[in-house]
Amino acid sequence: MSSREIDAESGRLLNDQDGAFEWRWEPQSSDEEDGLNQDGGDGFKTPSKKLVLTAYGEEAEVPEVKEGMVFPDWEAIDVQLKGYGRQKGFCFVRRCGSSKKCTLSQEEGSGTGVVVKQRRNFMWTCECYGVPERKRKVSGDVGTSDNQVHVGSGVRKSKKCECPVHVFASVNEIGQWVIRRSLKGNANHYPTPSKSRTIASFRKKFIEDNPHVGREFEVCKKSGLRTNQVYNLMSTRRNGKAHMPFSEKDIHDYLAKRKKEKKKGGxxxxxxxxxxxxxxxxxxxxxxxxxxxxxxxxxxxxxxxxxxxxxxxxxxxxxxxxxxxxx
Structure with missing residues (x-):
């Protein structure tokens, strides 16, 4: 039997004149055999979305918003920007926007002559966008401000560090939202995926998306535990406070909100x-x-x-x- 050489890239025989040989993948176990396509194709599957490791576990990667991208409404842009920032370790916030008055037609269901405001554009920025407020306390508890940074215990802390990251979108002629300007690249601060745990909006969103966590707060509180004891108890299950997706203050705020809801109306x-x-x-x-x-x-x-x-x-x-x- 003559020896045959196989090309590593194409999988075909180098000295095969008929070209009938075709390299195919064969399953090595029953689990791999289940992965074969019904039409006899390969069992290799390309994931539709790339998975990335975030502070909250493995998630599908949120694509970056770029200039020229089209969205059906501004809510879709808001969701994608916050998801992208959450995976990178910072938060997008709606900074400003404008609207214009328009009259709804009878076909739109509100009758003629009804004047409403419709959003025309929005700008999203990093939460560290802008200049921090230069305020300090003086005698008589009167606050003053100037253009210089004050050093001392009276300086008011701020997370704003003039980060230039922002995204601007507006409505086109057919009612779609188009990204007009997108500037990426954080400056003066260094976000990492693990830092998303420290952002207040993401912490509150985690508690809202996981109602069993809130129920655990209430059960522990009814059993007589203090807020710090509840937080310490739950942190032991996550190998320390550094891995907690919420803070002790979030527990206090959640319980206060629930108490207020129960007493709604007085x-x-x-x-x-x-x-x-x-x-x-x-x-x-x-x-x-x-x-x-x-x-x-x-x-x-x-x-x-x-x-x-x-x-x-x-x-x-x-x-x-x-x-x-x-x-």
């Missing part, structure tokens, strides 16, 4: 909600209230079924004076 609204629930459970439950001329709540009377039965026997009434803390 304690009076919460009380009447409870009365309505009691009325559904027991039809003999009775409540009534009075309001002043300016709408303020004056007094409330409520009687449950057991109290109504006891009143017929004893005739006693219990009153609560809620003004003892005010006068």
């Amino acid at each position: 304690d009076a609204r919460a009380m009447f909600t409870y009365f309505e629930k009691m009325k559904e459970d027991n039809p003999d439950f009775f409540h009534v209230f009075r309001q002043a001329d300016d709408g303020r709540l004056q007094d409330v009377l409520w009687v449950d079924a057991r109290s109504r039965a006891a009143y017929e026997e004893f005739g006693d009434v219990v009153c609560f004076d809620t003004t003892y803390l005010t006068n």
Whole structure:
């Protein structure tokens, strides 16, 4: 049997006159065999998006926004810019924009003569864009400013370091958003993917996208743990505070927000909600209230079924004076 030489690049025989030999990949295991295409092609698959390692794990790489790119609306640009900045370690913010008044036609569903404002352009900048405020404290707690940097404990800290990164987009004639100007290259600060953990908007976004983290905050808080204890407990699961995607302040802000939501409408609204629930459970439950001329709540009377039965026997009434803390 004659020896044959195979070209490493093409996979064909160098001395094959017929050219019938074709280099093919053969699966070495059952898992690789499942990766073969149904039409008999190779099992090699080219990923549609490149994966990059970020501070939050492995993610699909967000492409860079360049001049001339077209987007359906400004929200799409905002999402892509923030995703790109998050992977690089800095944050894009909407700096300024303009709008113009236009009249909606009847075909657009709002009838003729309706004047609305439509966005015409936006500029996104790095959060470190611009000049920091030069302010310091003086006697009498009066703030002054000038064009010189003050050195000392009274200097107000700022993350602005005149970074030139910005993106400008506007609407074309057919209503699409086009990138008109894009300047990349951070200056005066050095973002890295791991630094995205320290940016407030990304920390809050992480908690919003992972509701189980917020529920864990509430469970730990109900069990009697302090905020710093909750943070220390959760940091042990991530091999230290350096790997935490949120800070201790974020836990405090989340719990304060949840507490405010539960008391939305005030304690009076919460009380009447409870009365309505009691009325559904027991039809003999009775409540009534009075309001002043300016709408303020004056007094409330409520009687449950057991109290109504006891009143017929004893005739006693219990009153609560809620003004003892005010006068």
